[in-house]
Amino acid sequence: MARSIEIERLSPLAQVYRAGPHGNFEDGVGVALSEPRPGSIVQLAAWPGEERRMIDAIRTVTGLALPDGAGGGVSEGGKAAFGFAPGKFTVVDEKDGLAAAFAKAITPAIGTVTDLSHGRTVIRIEGPEAEWVLAKFFAIDFSLAAFPLGAGRSTTHHDVFAQIQRTGPDRFDVHVFRSFARSFWTALCHGSEEVGYEVA
């Protein structure tokens, strides 16, 4: 059994993360940017025909009930899950240990578990201008009607992958490669300057 090891978690954004208000904030802050730093980020992939059992396993392990449909997701109580491709799901928990829990629940007959806790960085953008700012980066529809609460989207920013989950009416969690996080964060800050932004 895996031994629990105390890990000092380092942020890839440390060198560029400047708390406080920035940009054109005199007339109000359009978006707040932050790094939620979840303890666990796990990707699950069901074999064809095993999607139902995978969704059941997500409910067993996390208590989250995924809605039906492509890209459906849910975010509550420090946990989140969403579909990002047919039979494939990203699951996030503010606590660590999620991959080990899924490794027990998801047998080789159901699918695979990939621990990405150290491979992805989650960047949160929240506020009345969040849709506006994200629309500068990604060619997808961010309106609530097209991108419902809890839903996930797989897309790219300049050919680099991103997964985006709507975790609130005006809040999005953007999952990017850890090695790409500082670049994306810097670009997101530049894109947020015109509406005024606050780094939490």
Next chain:
Amino acid sequence: MLITCPYCGPRDLSEFTYQGDGNRQRPAPNSQDLDAWNAYVYDRQNPAGDHNEIWQHSGGCRIHIRVVRNTLTHAISSAVPVRGHHGGKA
């Protein structure tokens, strides 16, 4: 040009990769039928109109998609997952 991914919905062309002519019939790996291999590698219908194509949503959900695209207008009349829609043989 937009392609409506069966999983993700309408997305910009830049998220997709063309995977080639969807009409090709690949011979069995151990086939020694040189005419069949020649046809698979070289023969193309090159229509001025609807064309069967394979695309991948490489910048999204990454599934492969069977697309019918009009080569004159870029109008896309069909886009379905390759999985479950293999054409002649399952």
